[in-house]
Structures are given as C-alpha cells and as structure tokens.
Amino acid sequence: MATPASAGLVACPSCDLLFDVGGMRHGEKAVCTRCGDFLTRVRDDCFLKLQSYAISGLVSLMIACAFPFLSFESSGLESIMTLPQTAQQLYDQGRPDLAFLVAGFIIVIPAAVLGLLTVLSTCIIRQRYYPWMVPVTRLVFHVQNWSMVEVFFIGVLVSLVKIAHMATVVIGISFWAYGAFALCFVASVGNLDRLQYWNELERLAGLKRAG
Template identity: 40%
Template sequence: MPLKGISNITRQGVVISSEQIACECCDLTVEVSTLISGCKAHCPRCGHLLSSQTRNAFEKATAFAASALLFLILSLPYPFLAFQSQGREQQVSLLQSGYDLLVMGFPLLALLLFVFILLIPAFVLIAHLFILLPLLRDKAYSWSYGLARMLFTLHPWAMAEVFLIGVLVSLVKIAGMADLVIGMSFWAYLLFSLCLIITLSCVDRLQLWHALDIASLNQRKKREYQYGGAKEQGLQSCSCCGLIHEVNEKVCLRCSSSLHSRLPYSIQRTWAFLITGALFYIPANLYPIMHTRLLGADEPSTILGGVVTLWQHGSYPIAMVIFVASVLIPVAKMLVLFWLAYSIQAGHQKRVNERTWMYRMTELIGRWSMIDVFVVAVLVSLVQVGELVSIAPGIAANAFAGVVILTMLSALSFDPRLIWDNLNGTEMGTDAARLNEPSVG
C-alpha cells in the first residue's frame, strides 16, 4: 500500500524519492523513483519510456543551452550561404531568407521559417536556462512551473535540425548550377543545432517536474491505487506534467493545466485535422512546389518531379531522403492515424501494443516532412541571379506546409489511452503486483 506524503527511500546513502504517474500512452498507474544515472524506466504494459536519467543532466543541459544561444546569435549577422555564377554573387543570411520570402509574396513560408528555426528554438533554450540555473542552486520559483509547461508544449515545433538537413539537400540540388560558398553563419548554426539537440536529450520531463517540486519544497499527496488504469480507479493524470489527481479535480495542482481524464474531443479533432491535411495533400502534389527560371525559361518542379530529377542525376541518397520525408512519411502518417481513429471507434481490442507503437512512431517522425519546405525556402533566398537563374516558390509549398502542420496537430490531438479503453480487465494482464512496478534498466 503506497504511503501518504512524499515517499523517501534511502539507497546506499542517496535519498531516492518517487513520483506517482499514469502512463501517457496506456494510462497504467505506476510509481517511478528518481533514477540513477544511465537508467530508464519503461511502462510495464505498453513499453513506453516513462523517464530516463543522464549523468549530471541539469549541469550538461545548462552548459549546452548557453552555448547554443551563443552560436545562434553568431549565426544571425554573417552570411549563411553564397551563390556565385558568371561573376555574380548572391549572399543570404538567416534573417534575409525570411525577408526575401516575405517580399516575394509568401508570408506564410517566411513566418514558418522564422518561427520554427529561430523563435521557438531560442525560447526553448532561454526557458531551459531560466529553469535550470535556479535548480542548480536548489531553488525553484512559482513561475518556473508555467515556463516548464510552455517549454514542453513547444518541444515538437523546434525544427533546427530539420532545417539543417533541408540546407544540405539544397546544396546538393544546386551544386552543379554554380559555385557555392559556405559562410560563417552556417557553421555557427550547425553548432547551435547540435547543442540544442544535446540540451533537449539531457532534460527528462518527469525528472524536471520532480526536481522543481523538491527544490520548492512542494510535497505532493500520494494517491492510493491498485493495478489498472487511472481512469477506472477514479484518478486522472495531468497531460502536461503527469501528476495524478482525483477525477473530480479541474486544474493541475502543479502546473495549472486543465485536467481531463482523456483529451477533450480527441477523435473528432484528430479526424478534422487529418481530413483537412489529406485535402491539402492533393494540391501539394499536383502543383509545382518551386519554379526554376534559367535564361528566361520557366521549369516548374513538383515534389515527385524533384525526386525523379535527383535520381536521374545520380543523387540517390538525397532523392531517397526527399522521397521518404515528403512522400512516404506524410502518406504513412495519415494512413496510420486514419487506422488508429477508426479502430478506436470500431471498438477493436486486438494488437493494442502494436497500435500504441505505431502512434509513437507517427508522433516522432511527422516533423521531418518539413524538409522540403525548408529546401524551397533556402533555394528561393539563395538562387536569385537576375535573368540568368532564379528560383521562386510554387503554390504547392504553402499547401505542403499545411499538410505537415495539420498532420502534426492531428497526432498531438490523438489520445493513445483510448486504444486501451476498449480492453476489459482480464485482457490487461494478470500479475498486478509485478505490472505496477515500471521496468528499469
């Protein structure tokens, strides 16, 4: 029987405290202790990663976040890339690329470029520093909880590494057209992206929320639970921080998020975003995603047409990257979400672990479809050499950006716990005592 108040267990002289949560994928109630460095805790029912611990995680994250911000600042004033053709040169910086798209009449692409590769990553890094620096001194403030809530909400939309891959694809596409010069800004942005990735990988969501509670001396009431889902025991977990509450509570006591035992209108919102995204996918493939004007002649290129062209020129790896990111992933993601939403409404009870895994993969890879949009943005800004050669975005660029955003929203609106709600008690497992302990390794 769980103890009331904070449960502290001394293990080899180290105080280990525990956190009660419900798995965000299958709703199983579990209790996760503060992990030893290098350990991970997985849900014993669906295998979802509940928590992980990196050695000196907060110290590393703070150092890399500060370094990432420095490299981001250095990447702004200097040339990012330069395009040289027959004595004429076109230089572009990160800020200039967004401005060029705005001037050419594509404000949506300019906004996405600025928000996804500069604004959100910068906010995420600053939020890490504001939260972690006090924690390193065993302090936490009331505003730290709200900042952490915003931080984890924006995580999926920080796409610096996706943009970087798009830049590399762009370089391959125009390598034969003229000489390319890589500027100082490119190397600074490369280092920024690497430091950002390391920062995000060091900070575990559950461990951060728990550390904030410990530093602010907030003792969370332990709930009595048995084997099974939280909902069937009259409990619910916060979708942001994971804290367990009674089912009649409306606001999270830790992060102030609205509480719901399941995401409100999850299936309806999933269908709405999904169907709209599928409709956008039609013009995204039928119309040109960019126009290449060479000596006055206009050569429109669709997504599939660009893949075929790269393949014919022998750029097989880049062609495969574009095909997977811009064709295979969006189609597979929409088909998987269609199947998951339908299977829930049809009351399917089989292959719940497989369907949960499919959802996790769909949520993870969806953002990489933005590569083609970033490729267009880079090429449009870089290749503008008067009447000699220039590249302009096509209307499919806006449509495809809409596909990526809508499918991401569809995945974020889907509640995977609904997959497990169709099961009855006997199909959930038999060894209650064992299954209520997360597997740690």
C-alpha cells in the first residue's frame, strides 16, 4: 500500500494554531508547540492495524454474546448470565429505557463502529473510494464517543470484587472475550488518526476524479 501523504496544514484542536505537517515520516508525532495538544502521528501501517483490530474485535464480541458471561452460586442456587441478558434483565424489571441505553452503549454502538471501520479500512487498503465513505466516516467519528466499552468492563470488575463476598462467582468465556473486545476496540479507535485518515480519503478521491 502506498504511504499516505500527510501533507497539508492542520489546526490545533485546542488553540487553532496552524501547523504544516507535510513531510512527516512513519513513526513521527506532531504536538502543538503552544499548548502541547496532540496533532497527528504518522504510521504507514495504520489502516492495516485498524482493519485487523476491528475484525478481531467483532469476532471477540460474537464470542462474548454467545457464551455465559458470569455465573453466581449462593445458597445452592446458581444463576448464569450472558452479555445480552444484562440489558434483558433491565427490560424485564420494567426499565426499557435503561435496557436500551445499556445495550446501545456496550454492544450495538461499539459493534456498529467496528463494523463500519472494517468496511472503511478495507476500502482504503484496496485503494477504493466511494462518495458514501465521507458521511459514514463523519458518523463513525461522532458515534465512537458514545461507546462505553471500557467503562462497562471496569464497572464489572469493581462489582465482581463486591459480589465475591456474597456469592461464588464463576467467570465465563464471554467475560474474557469481552475483555479482548474492549482491548481491540480501544486499539482500533487509537489507530484512527483523523488527519491521516482524511488525507488518504482525499488522495483516493483525487485519484478517482483524475480517472
């Protein structure tokens, strides 16, 4: 794959100071000289990494939804919970609003982000440009802020420590799969450098216009 051109001016997201980041090479990072805010990091393999992490994340999420997440045993009673049941339980208890939010933040939104990132990165790696990539990319950049994957996983770890005193907790395959999914999600979003991404999209659009 061709090295994405990182040419052009970029404005600091915090203080609007303009920088020319053209000529940056693989592994180099640019930060604002006035406020120290992050500008961009150039990596030649960022789209391949993005695609790999997104696909791995989706596979991990499928495993996480299919197997038991946790099982509790107390006074001879055992209850097994799967990931989709976390939202289902809230729905059954008469809180459809909360159930909708939980399912959205921990499963639907992150899955949609990874699915779209897989499609977008595959198109870029194959050097293809389609006009729908621009609105879809904007949607991904906007929606990724609404994913609570890491927050949910840390919340589960904290509650496990508390529940361990009251019941015997058995951690299921899905728990580890969700942990892998959370790591892949953070890694894929971390490899999504906005400047490098838009530059590459613009370059592909220019190539298509040129015929």
